[in-house]
Amino acid sequence: MINGADTAWLLMASALVLMMTLPALGFFYGGLVQAKNILSILFQTFAIAAIVSLLWFAFVYSEAFSGSGAWIGDLKAAFLMNIERGAAHPGTTIPESVFVMFQMTFAIITPALIIGAYVERIKFGAVLLFSSLWLVLVYAPVCHWVWGGGYFASLGVMDFAGGIVVHLTAGISAIVAAWMLGPRLGFPHSTQPPHAPWMVMVGAAFLWVGWFGFNAGSALKAGSDAGMAMLATHLAAATATCVWITIEWIKYGKPSLVGAVTGAVAGLATITPASGYVGPVGAVCLGLIGGAVCYGAVWVVKRGFKVDDALDVLGVHGVGGALGSLLVPFVALIGPGGVALARSPLAQFAVQGQAVIVVGLWSLAVTFVIIRVVKAAAGWRIGRESEIQGLDFSSHGETGYHTAG
Amino acid sequence: MKLVIAIIQPHRLDAVRDALQGIGIQGLTVTEVRGYGRQKGHKEVYRGAEYTISFIPKLKLEVAVADERLEAVMDAIGKGAHTGKIGDGKIFVVDLAAAVRVRTGERDNDAL
Numbered sequence: 212m213i214n215g216a217d218t219a220w221l222l223m224a225s226a227l228v229l230m231m232t233l234p235a236l237g238f239f240y241g242g243l244v245q246a247k248n249i250l251s252i253l254f255q256t257f258a259i260a261a262i263v264s265l266l267w268f269a270f271v272y273s274e275a276f277s278g279s280g281a282w283i284g285d286l287k288a289a290f291l292m293n294i295e296r297g298a299a300h301p302g303t304t305i306p307e308s309v310f311v312m313f314q315m316t317f318a319i320i321t322p323a324l325i326i327g328a329y330v331e332r333i334k335f336g337a338v339l340l341f342s343s344l345w346l347v348l349v350y351a352p353v354c355h356w357v358w359g360g361g362y363f364a365s366l367g368v369m370d371f372a373g374g375i376v377v378h379l380t381a382g383i384s385a386i387v388a389a390w391m392l393g394p395r396l397g398f399p400h401s402t403q404p405p406h407a408p409w410m411v412m413v414g415a416a417f418l419w420v421g422w423f424g425f426n427a428g429s430a431l432k433a434g435s436d437a438g439m440a441m442l443a444t445h446l447a448a449a450t451a452t453c454v455w456i457t458i459e460w461i462k463y464g465k466p467s468l469v470g471a472v473t474g475a476v477a478g479l480a481t482i483t484p485a486s487g488y489v490g491p492v493g494a495v496c497l498g499l500i501g502g503a504v505c506y507g508a509v510w511v512v513k514r515g516f517k518v519d520d521a522l523d524v525l526g527v528h529g530v531g532g533a534l535g536s537l538l539v540p541f542v543a544l545i546g547p548g549g550v551a552l553a554r555s556p557l558a559q560f561a562v563q564g565q566a567v568i569v570v571g572l573w574s575l576a577v578t579f580v581i582i583r584v585v586k587a588a589a590g591w592r593i594g595r596e597s598e599i600q601g602l603d604f605s606s607h608g609e610t611g612y613h614t615a616g
Numbered sequence: 617m618k619l620v621i622a623i624i625q626p627h628r629l630d631a632v633r634d635a636l637q638g639i640g641i642q643g644l645t646v647t648e649v650r651g652y653g654r655q656k657g658h659k660e661v662y663r664g665a666e667y668t669i670s671f672i673p674k675l676k677l678e679v680a681v682a683d684e685r686l687e688a689v690m691d692a693i694g695k696g697a698h699t700g701k702i703g704d705g706k707i708f709v710v711d712l713a714a715a716v717r718v719r720t721g722e723r724d725n726d727a728l
Contacts, residue, residue, distance in 0.1 A: 243662075399665070402665075402667070403667065404660050404662055404667035404669065405662055408662075459661075463661050467661065467662065469662045469663060470662075470663060473663055506664075509663055509664060510664045513663075513664060513665055523663060
């Protein structure tokens with residue numbers, strides 16, 4: 212039975228989540244790169260949105276959400292041939308069309324998150340081929356395992372809005388991509404600072420608002436679960452923002468805008484898997500932990516790994532998503548408003564841990580293979596001259612900022 | 617005629633303009649430039665990574681003056697731009713071979 216209120220909220224939520232990619236992620240990442248690469252970031256997010264949408268329609272939605280296999284869906288919903296105008300998606304009160312659309316916006320943003328690892332030095336064709344293969348071979352299977360009735364769904368894993376499906380997969384694959392691509396010229400000593408910190412804030416602000424659709428929409432209906440998810444999401448983001456401001460203030464004597472908004476995104480990534488399960492106090496606790504741990508993770512990846520994950524996809528998204536996923540069974544119990552667990556916290560933690568490890572390893576291994584294929588088929592890294600010139604002109608024949616006239 | 621070229625701190629522009637207007641100088645051209653002198657650059661920190669900004673924003677002023685006004689102009693710019701801190705900038709003077717006011721065709725000192 213289709214419910215009007217539920218449908219209205221999910222229509223709205225789908226629009227909010229698409230906004231997280233177009234334009235939020237473009238601004239968030241675009242402000243962090245050099246001026247000569249701004250258009251390449253905006254273009255990569257835009258192109259990924261278009262290509263993923265068509266693949267989702269063609270067979271990836273079916274691969275993720277059709278059928279009851281433990282590891283992979285079937286092709287019965289390929290080209291959305293199963294869609295009926297009046298039918299609700301099984302187990303929900305929203306139309307199939309709205310469910311397809313809502314999940315599509317998640318499939319769009321996940322490969323787009325990986326952009327942060329390979330900015331300023333990758334071939335445009337490689338971005339498109341990599342994102343397509345990654346959607347088919349990493350995102351869709353994991354989505355099926357966790358949300359599509361697959362193996363981890365049957366174990367009762369708790370990933371409300373994509374700590375595992377979205378942020379962990381993107382974060383792990385990002386570090387693999389950055390490692391296989393090599394660092395930007397001059398890394399780490401003479402890389403250039405963000406060209407437009409204000410734009411990073413605009414992107415993060417759109418992300419924050421869009422995240423209400425992401426997390427509260429994942430209730431798949433309007434009502435108390437959606438309401439509590441929105442409240443938890445907001446509080447975690449606010450808390451992690453304050454954490455980053457505090458750490459930077461103490462450490463450098465000056466809190467930075469880029470740091471504060473990065474903290475917000477770290478808090479949002481961390482609360483994502485827990486957003487539908489925790490109450491307000493649990494959300495603040497998770498924001499505290501997520502903010503502090505992600506700050507440390509960004510530091511460790513930059514200084515320790517010596518891999519140029521340029522915009523900290525692993526440190527912010529991968530670590531935040533994994534951390535939130537592992538802590539769900541504990542933070543759900545803190546304060547009022549959380550959900551009752553189906554089993555003991557430690558037993559649930561074991562399930563969460565198993566999902567994080569398996570999904571992490573799958574993302575790592577499959578991304579490695581995909582990149583070998585992309586390298587052979589489409590090339591991978593642009594030439595030195597093109598990198599110095601900037602991707603905007605060398606890849607797209609355009610210039611982001613015409614300063615005179 | 618002389619061309620006075622001054623590199624100053626961006627936030628001293630208003631003071632320099634006021635000083636020049638105070639001695640009756642009518643024209644001034646300003647360009648946003650980046651560079652470094654003894655001040656070297658400065659450091660900025662983004663997400664825990666330190667970046668050395670070696671070229672920092674400055675303003676370049678250009679004023680064409682008659683020879684007899686040179687000292688007054690250098691004095692006005694120097695006073696307006698001065699803070700006493702490293703990075704206040706420099707004033708250069710070069711000989712100016714000719715000047716034309718485009719609207720009227722006036723030449724040299726009449727064009728200033």
